[in-house]
Amino acid sequence: MFSGIVEWVAKILHRDGGHFTVQNIFQEPLVLGQSIAHDGACMTITDIQDGAYSFFVMEESLSKTQLWLKKNGDLLNVERSLQFGQRVDGHMVTGHIDITGQVVSFDVRSDGSWDLIILLSPHYRDYILPKGSIAINGVSLTVVDTYPTEQWNTLVKVCLIPYTFASTNLWWIQPWDSVNIECDMMAKYIVTTVKNIQS
Numbered sequence: 001m002f003s004g005i006v007e008w009v010a011k012i013l014h015r016d017g018g019h020f021t022v023q024n025i026f027q028e029p030l031v032l033g034q035s036i037a038h039d040g041a042c043m044t045i046t047d048i049q050d051g052a053y054s055f056f057v058m059e060e061s062l063s064k065t066q067l068w069l070k071k072n073g074d075l076l077n078v079e080r081s082l083q084f085g086q087r088v089d090g091h092m093v094t095g096h097i098d099i100t101g102q103v104v105s106f107d108v109r110s111d112g113s114w115d116l117i118i119l120l121s122p123h124y125r126d127y128i129l130p131k132g133s134i135a136i137n138g139v140s141l142t143v144v145d146t147y148p149t150e151q152w153n154t155l156v157k158v159c160l161i162p163y164t165f166a167s168t169n170l171w172w173i174q175p176w177d178s179v180n181i182e183c184d185m186m187a188k189y190i191v192t193t194v195k196n197i198q199s
Contacts, residue, residue, distance in 0.1 A: 002042070004040075005090045015071060022055070036078055036080055038067070038076045038138070039180050042094070067180075077169050093138070098182055099120065099121055099124055101181045104117045115159055118181070120156055127187045127191060137180050145157050
């Protein structure tokens, strides 16, 4: 379980299919089997080297995330799993990506904040509510608003403060890039339960 508060960004040092080796930016020692979220996708450490660690991404995970697009030198948002007793400054994030979305626009405002608009499949519309939570590339953000489109897709708007923009890999994305999306866990449970009761 994660909070969506990215600790920093780490560079992909080497990729061979589903095998990734990533720069170790953490100060505390890592251990084999430890869970770390990479752009919001929870992965298990399979090897630890000097200044780096490795993990394996299954075909299922590659197909559900934008990790299949990643190449050597790309940056990943990284976050270690939560510990009992620590503050949850974002929201509860499982590290299981629901869908990828496409960046429609990413524009700076006069106050230095950023407006990010993402296009999503309509199947996830019920899980995304204005002022609710969403994780984009593992970053916990608040939904500003949603807008239906003529094609029945959904546009989702979030805003980033300058700190979030500078401290994650979101500064790197461009219009029509793919981003990992995890919808709010509580919304998914509530909507699924109501649909099951009604069916």
